[in-house]
Amino acid sequence: MKLLVTGGAGYIGGVVVRLLVDAGHDVTVLDDLSTGHADVVPDGVTLHEMSVHDVGSVLDSSFDGVLHFAAKIAAGESVQFPERHYHTNVIGSLALLDAVRAARVPRLVFSSTAAVYGNPQEVPITEDAVKAPTNPYGWTKLSVDAAIGAECTAHGLGAISLRYFNVAGAYIPAAGDALGERHDPETHLIPIALDVAAGKREKLQLFGDDYPTPDGTCVRDYIHVADLAAAHLLALDAVEPSRHKVYNLGNGNGFSNRQVVDVVREVTGRTVPVEMAERRAGDPAELVASSARAASELGWVPQRPDLHSIVADAWTFYQSRG
Numbered sequence: 001m002k003l004l005v006t007g008g009a010g011y012i013g014g015v016v017v018r019l020l021v022d023a024g025h026d027v028t029v030l031d032d033l034s035t036g037h038a039d040v041v042p043d044g045v046t047l048h049e050m051s052v053h054d055v056g057s058v059l060d061s062s063f064d065g066v067l068h069f070a071a072k073i074a075a076g077e078s079v080q081f082p083e084r085h086y087h088t089n090v091i092g093s094l095a096l097l098d099a100v101r102a103a104r105v106p107r108l109v110f111s112s113t114a115a116v117y118g119n120p121q122e123v124p125i126t127e128d129a130v131k132a133p134t135n136p137y138g139w140t141k142l143s144v145d146a147a148i149g150a151e152c153t154a155h156g157l158g159a160i161s162l163r164y165f166n167v168a169g170a171y172i173p174a175a176g177d178a179l180g181e182r183h184d185p186e187t188h189l190i191p192i193a194l195d196v197a198a199g200k201r202e203k204l205q206l207f208g209d210d211y212p213t214p215d216g217t218c219v220r221d222y223i224h225v226a227d228l229a230a231a232h233l234l235a236l237d238a239v240e241p242s243r244h245k246v247y248n249l250g251n252g253n254g255f256s257n258r259q260v261v262d263v264v265r266e267v268t269g270r271t272v273p274v275e276m277a278e279r280r281a282g283d284p285a286e287l288v289a290s291s292a293r294a295a296s297e298l299g300w301v302p303q304r305p306d307l308h309s310i311v312a313d314a315w316t317f318y319q320s321r322g
């Protein structure tokens with residue numbers, strides 16, 4: 001298939017691009033490099049360095065599908081600067097839908113998120129659970145999911161929203177460069193904890209220990225980036241015209257922030273000094289996925305569900321970067 005990948009120079013999009021190219025697809029990347037890196041895009045893949053708001057100048061009827069990763073991603077930032085998230089995630093995605101409609105591109109795979117659920121009434125969270133985001137980031141993704149659903153009904157697009165839980169780890173291929181998280185500034189727990197383990201930061205601040213969870217810190221469900229990426233290839237094959245399908249992607253195992261730090265200590269063999277800090281605004285207490293629908297309908301089976309291997313791959317990548 002001829003595919004456009006927005007955000008394909010980013011952490012997750014970059015791994016998906018690699019898998020798509022390996023599977024023989026003809027891939028084009030659109031990315032403004034605001035958080036991504038041009039060196040992630042493989043040789044032979046065209047990179048349009050531009051904003052998703054201008055995607056209409058690139059997309060034409062020769063494309064068979066779009067995978068849409070380009071977004072602002074930090075939930076905490078979205079509380080302080082909601083306008084950034086609405087501008088990129090909502091207005092940018094509406095520009096993409098306009099371009100998809102104009103060019104009659106038949107397939108869309110969208111990066112949605114566990115943040116659409118907010119504080120769940122039950123865990124594990126199924127796709128039918130109540131959606132009550134606790135931060136603007138989650139609201140932007142929920143509103144785009146709704147816009148995509150309406151687009152499919154009205155105009156015949158076939159789309160899949162993949163609701164990722166917490167993506168972590170690195171893609172370590174047998175040959176070629178490894179790909180992992182390189183956000184600047186970094187906001188995610190695991191890469192920050194690795195920074196502390198490596199001595200690049202003095203200590204890890206843990207945001208809140210008074211949540212209604214077993215040890216008081218937030219609980220998350222970590223999914224290996226390579227497992228997550230594999231789901232996108234399955235989704236491309238599962239798209240059906242005029243339908244919008246939604247799948248949660250996680251391992252179904254919750255780890256508290258303290259437990260994550262313990263795993264980082266075990267994997268690295270280093271000390272990770274921790275300092276308790278205030279809650280970070282917008283954080284839901286617990287996000288753990290039921291991915292039963294993705295298993296039964298997409299045939300998706302994570303190959304690296306163990307948090308130790310996820311952190312070990314992140315550490316291998318971290319060390320490879322010196």
Ligand SMILES: NC(=O)c1ccc[n+]([C@@H]2O[C@H](COP(=O)([O-])OP(=O)(O)OC[C@H]3O[C@@H](n4cnc5c(N)ncnc54)[C@H](O)[C@@H]3O)[C@@H](O)[C@H]2O)c1
Pocket residue numbers: 006007008009010011012013030031032033034035036037050051052053068069070071072073088092111112113114163164165166167168183
């Ligand atoms: N990382 C996670 O745990 C997680 C969890 C759930 C959902 N997601 C979603 O997955 C997607 C990818 O996340 P990621 O972790 O790879 O983040 P990332 O920041 O590494 O990648 C995002 C990419 O989009 C690009 N981009 C941002 N704004 C753009 C714009 N206006 N125009 C064009 N390109 C733009 C960035 O340069 C970057 O390359 C996002 O949509 C995010 O919301 C991520």
Ligand SMILES: O=c1ccn([C@@H]2O[C@H](COP(=O)(O)OP(=O)(O)O[C@H]3O[C@H](CO)[C@H](O)[C@H](O)[C@H]3O)[C@@H](O)[C@H]2O)c(=O)[nH]1
Pocket residue numbers: 073074075076112113114115164165166167187188189190192204205206207208218219220257280283287
């Ligand atoms: O220095 C830090 C960084 C994070 N945390 C805590 O670690 C947990 C995980 O935080 P992350 O920032 O790593 O991830 P989030 O759960 O906030 O969000 C991530 O996963 C979500 C899905 O669950 C989203 O889609 C989002 O894009 C992605 O950033 C939270 O309780 C957070 O407060 C700390 O205590 N200290």
